Amino acid sequence: MCRNIHTLHNFEPPATSDEVRAAALQYVRKIAGTTKPSKANQDAFDHAVDAVAHATQHLLDELVTTAPPKNREEEAAKARERAARSGRYAAAASAS
Structure with a gap:
Protein backbone atom coordinates (compact mmCIF):
# COMPACT_ATOMS: atom_id res chain seq x y z
CA MET A 1 0.00 0.00 0.00
CA THR A 66 -19.35 1.05 17.02
CA ALA A 67 -15.86 2.33 17.86
CA PRO A 68 -15.59 5.92 19.03
CA PRO A 69 -14.14 8.34 16.47
CA LYS A 70 -10.38 8.89 16.59
CA ASN A 71 -8.82 12.30 17.10
CA ARG A 72 -6.65 13.37 14.17
CA GLU A 73 -4.04 15.16 16.25
CA GLU A 74 -3.68 12.27 18.69
CA GLU A 75 -3.31 9.75 15.85
CA ALA A 76 -0.71 11.96 14.12
CA ALA A 77 1.26 12.22 17.37
CA LYS A 78 1.17 8.42 17.75
CA ALA A 79 2.43 8.02 14.17
CA ARG A 80 5.31 10.45 14.80
CA GLU A 81 6.18 8.54 17.96
CA ARG A 82 6.20 5.21 16.10
CA ALA A 83 8.38 6.69 13.36
CA ALA A 84 10.84 8.10 15.90
CA ARG A 85 11.07 4.75 17.71
CA SER A 86 11.63 2.89 14.45
CA GLY A 87 14.61 5.10 13.61
CA ARG A 88 13.21 6.03 10.19
CA TYR A 89 13.67 9.71 10.86
CA ALA A 90 16.73 9.64 13.12
CA ALA A 91 18.98 11.25 10.47
CA ALA A 92 16.53 14.10 9.84
CA ALA A 93 16.01 14.70 13.55
CA SER A 94 19.75 14.84 14.29
CA ALA A 95 20.33 17.24 11.37
CA SER A 96 18.02 19.88 12.86
Whole structure:
Protein backbone atom coordinates (compact mmCIF):
# COMPACT_ATOMS: atom_id res chain seq x y z
CA MET A 1 0.00 0.00 0.00
CA CYS A 2 1.15 3.51 -0.72
CA ARG A 3 2.56 5.13 2.41
CA ASN A 4 1.00 8.48 1.53
CA ILE A 5 -2.55 7.13 1.66
CA HIS A 6 -3.86 7.37 5.20
CA THR A 7 -6.92 5.93 6.90
CA LEU A 8 -9.87 8.29 6.43
CA HIS A 9 -12.61 6.37 8.22
CA ASN A 10 -13.85 7.05 11.74
CA PHE A 11 -12.17 10.36 12.49
CA GLU A 12 -13.55 13.44 14.17
CA PRO A 13 -13.92 15.67 12.27
CA PRO A 14 -14.71 13.43 9.27
CA ALA A 15 -12.44 13.36 6.22
CA THR A 16 -12.84 16.36 3.96
CA SER A 17 -13.40 16.16 0.22
CA ASP A 18 -9.83 17.47 -0.21
CA GLU A 19 -8.48 14.55 1.85
CA VAL A 20 -10.56 12.07 -0.15
CA ARG A 21 -9.32 13.58 -3.43
CA ALA A 22 -5.69 13.56 -2.23
CA ALA A 23 -5.97 9.86 -1.38
CA ALA A 24 -7.53 9.17 -4.79
CA LEU A 25 -4.74 11.09 -6.51
CA GLN A 26 -2.07 9.11 -4.64
CA TYR A 27 -3.78 5.85 -5.54
CA VAL A 28 -4.03 6.69 -9.24
CA ARG A 29 -0.41 7.91 -9.29
CA LYS A 30 0.71 4.61 -7.75
CA ILE A 31 -1.31 2.50 -10.18
CA ALA A 32 -0.28 4.58 -13.21
CA GLY A 33 3.36 4.65 -12.14
CA THR A 34 3.65 8.39 -12.67
CA THR A 35 3.09 11.57 -10.72
CA LYS A 36 2.45 13.65 -13.83
CA PRO A 37 0.72 12.04 -16.81
CA SER A 38 1.52 12.98 -20.39
CA LYS A 39 -0.87 15.30 -22.22
CA ALA A 40 -2.19 12.25 -24.10
CA ASN A 41 -3.09 10.56 -20.80
CA GLN A 42 -4.24 13.58 -18.77
CA ASP A 43 -7.97 13.07 -19.42
CA ALA A 44 -7.85 9.38 -18.49
CA PHE A 45 -5.80 10.21 -15.39
CA ASP A 46 -8.21 12.95 -14.27
CA HIS A 47 -11.22 10.72 -14.92
CA ALA A 48 -9.66 7.95 -12.83
CA VAL A 49 -8.97 10.35 -9.92
CA ASP A 50 -12.58 11.57 -10.06
CA ALA A 51 -13.94 8.01 -10.14
CA VAL A 52 -11.74 6.81 -7.26
CA ALA A 53 -12.60 9.88 -5.16
CA HIS A 54 -16.31 9.32 -5.82
CA ALA A 55 -16.12 5.63 -4.87
CA THR A 56 -14.05 6.47 -1.79
CA GLN A 57 -16.56 9.05 -0.58
CA HIS A 58 -19.41 6.56 -1.03
CA LEU A 59 -17.46 3.95 0.91
CA LEU A 60 -16.77 6.36 3.77
CA ASP A 61 -20.42 7.45 3.84
CA GLU A 62 -21.66 3.85 4.08
CA LEU A 63 -19.18 2.38 6.58
CA VAL A 64 -20.53 1.87 10.09
CA THR A 65 -18.66 1.25 13.32
CA THR A 66 -19.35 1.05 17.02
CA ALA A 67 -15.86 2.33 17.86
CA PRO A 68 -15.59 5.92 19.03
CA PRO A 69 -14.14 8.34 16.47
CA LYS A 70 -10.38 8.89 16.59
CA ASN A 71 -8.82 12.30 17.10
CA ARG A 72 -6.65 13.37 14.17
CA GLU A 73 -4.04 15.16 16.25
CA GLU A 74 -3.68 12.27 18.69
CA GLU A 75 -3.31 9.75 15.85
CA ALA A 76 -0.71 11.96 14.12
CA ALA A 77 1.26 12.22 17.37
CA LYS A 78 1.17 8.42 17.75
CA ALA A 79 2.43 8.02 14.17
CA ARG A 80 5.31 10.45 14.80
CA GLU A 81 6.18 8.54 17.96
CA ARG A 82 6.20 5.21 16.10
CA ALA A 83 8.38 6.69 13.36
CA ALA A 84 10.84 8.10 15.90
CA ARG A 85 11.07 4.75 17.71
CA SER A 86 11.63 2.89 14.45
CA GLY A 87 14.61 5.10 13.61
CA ARG A 88 13.21 6.03 10.19
CA TYR A 89 13.67 9.71 10.86
CA ALA A 90 16.73 9.64 13.12
CA ALA A 91 18.98 11.25 10.47
CA ALA A 92 16.53 14.10 9.84
CA ALA A 93 16.01 14.70 13.55
CA SER A 94 19.75 14.84 14.29
CA ALA A 95 20.33 17.24 11.37
CA SER A 96 18.02 19.88 12.86
